[in-house]
């Protein structure tokens with residue numbers, strides 16, 4: 001029997017993907033840029049079945065035992081397996097079936113891009129279990145076939161752009177490796193539970209916001225500034241842009257039809273604490289994905305000070321320490 005175990009990282013976007021022309025194929029309206037993380041990862045084993053059984057999906061909650069995956073989770077994984085068979089030219093009655101087991105190192109579906117790490121890991125593990133070695137561009141397209149656009153960026157390490165302007169179906173590419181700029185991401189967990197509205201639904205509603213067109217118009221200049229700030233390792237230039245982009249995403253979400261409120265009162269409390277840190281001369285900047293939790297980006301030298309300040313806020317349940325990371329890797333052992 002052939003199997004492979006892969007761990008793939010989550011990522012945090014500096015210019016975020018929000019709004020899809022085609023959600024099934026994850027075709028965005030505009031490019032996005034992210035930093036691949038190191039510690040927030042999904043570990044996935046894929047086994048090619050050698051019996052007559054169908055696809056099977058197992059999930060272990062953070063720190064828990066493997067169990068049959070809940071229906072909604074299994075539905076998305078099974079959909080991705082079908083898409084992968086299609087992309088890999090394996091459709092048909094005798095196409096391979098898989099047993100899949102996965103575990104996250106962090107709370108899933110709480111705005112920490114568990115879909116990015118999960119589907120990147122699944123795409124890589126399926127390809128390897130079938131004895132294939134796709135290059136990063138092919139892997140990016142295989143990961144995106146899940147319908148998760150951020151997964152297209154998680155197959156590469158460091159700083160990654162998913163271009164999408166000329167050709168909305170283009171794969172992600174690396175702007176710089178992680179070693180170029182070892183930025184820190186401190187993730188303040190305020191609500192570890194699953195979010196009420198999926199990002200897939202958010203992508204559908206985004207164009208209904210009157211602010212969507214304004215964000216779309218601002219993105220091209222923003223992308224250029226972010227690329228330059230990454231090249232120059234210039235957090236004073238990057239920070240205000242990534243903070244603004246996150247706030248604009250949430251403004252679009254809050255004004256879409258019907259509105260989506262991912263923030264909690266505690267989210268605003270963390271944002272205020274980060275602004276206070278800046279008034280004290282510490283370069284720390286906030287960003288949020290489709291959830292209430294806040295990612296605080298800073299340099300390594302400020303990590304302890306920023307973490308202490310966040311930990312002192314009463315609604316902060318836990319802080320995950322993450323940093324720029326290298327992308328997916330094959331792992332020894334197996335979850336199955």
Ligand code: PMV
Nearest residue numbers: 013016017148149150199290
């Ligand atoms: O990859 P999706 O479809 O779950 O969308 C991700 C959306 C954000 O995380 C909010 C932004 C991004 O670019 O990662």
